[in-house]
Amino acid sequence: xxxxxxxxxxxxxxxxxPVELRCNYSSSVSVYLFxxxxxxNQGLQLLLKYLSGSTLVKxxxxxxxxxxxxxxxxxLRKPSVxxxxxxxxxxxxxxxxxKLSFGAGTTVTVRx
Amino acid sequence: KAGVTQTPRYLIKTRGQQVxxxxxxxxxxxxxxxxxxxxxxGLQFLFEYFSETxxxxxxxxxxxxxxxxxxxxSEMNVSTLELGDSALYLCASSLAGQRNxxxxxxxxxxxxxx
Numbered sequence: 150x151x152x153x154x155x156x157x158x159x160x161x162x163x164x165x166x167p168v169e170l171r172c173n174y175s176s177s178v179s180v181y182l183f184x185x186x187x188x189x190n191q192g193l194q195l196l197l198k199y200l201s202g203s204t205l206v207k208x209x210x211x212x213x214x215x216x217x218x219x220x221x222x223x224x225l226r227k228p229s230v231x232x233x234x235x236x237x238x239x240x241x242x243x244x245x246x247x248k249l250s251f252g253a254g255t256t257v258t259v260r261x
Numbered sequence: 262k263a264g265v266t267q268t269p270r271y272l273i274k275t276r277g278q279q280v281x282x283x284x285x286x287x288x289x290x291x292x293x294x295x296x297x298x299x300x301x302x303g304l305q306f307l308f309e310y311f312s313e314t315x316x317x318x319x320x321x322x323x324x325x326x327x328x329x330x331x332x333x334x335s336e337m338n339v340s341t342l343e344l345g346d347s348a349l350y351l352c353a354s355s356l357a358g359q360r361n362x363x364x365x366x367x368x369x370x371x372x373x374x375x
Binding site: 190194195200 | 265267292294296303304306309311316317319351353358359361363364365366367368369
């Protein structure tokens, strides 16, 4: 079975400042990793995915994440946030069982 | 290309009733998954269908059921509704449900139980 831990439930950040959202996972098999964003009253939108290859993954809206196998982490970063990045962010893992296992989510609030 | 479409967007029911939610996947996608999202439990997997067959099921009581049609559209049904079933129900589709294929989510159906 897989599990995902998002280490921060809430992250307040000022506009144009950098942000990092931390995600750790555990699994007995190799996994694929995803970050999703959820805006109010909407579903989940895929930000980026790690399937294989380069451990630094670039996604939409200026986000990137780094896969670290030894530390079983997949942290999400953005060098400069905007007010519009205010949302909830979910880290997820996929394995061999046709489902995603999600973390509890991190609420990012960007202040002017 | 149209995204995942869920209907209805909002639903209000009372305890004891039953409800059916609908999901139309992205064209060409044959795998459909359902998730329940609540403030307390977060996102929890309900079940996944591929070619009209359920391949995996989450830890939910038998009151929760689903099916998939030959055109890949899916429905989920909840019978004998309880207050705790109030949640956002999200449907996701992917090409074939393989672990390296990202799931694309709809905007969900917000179910409120009175």
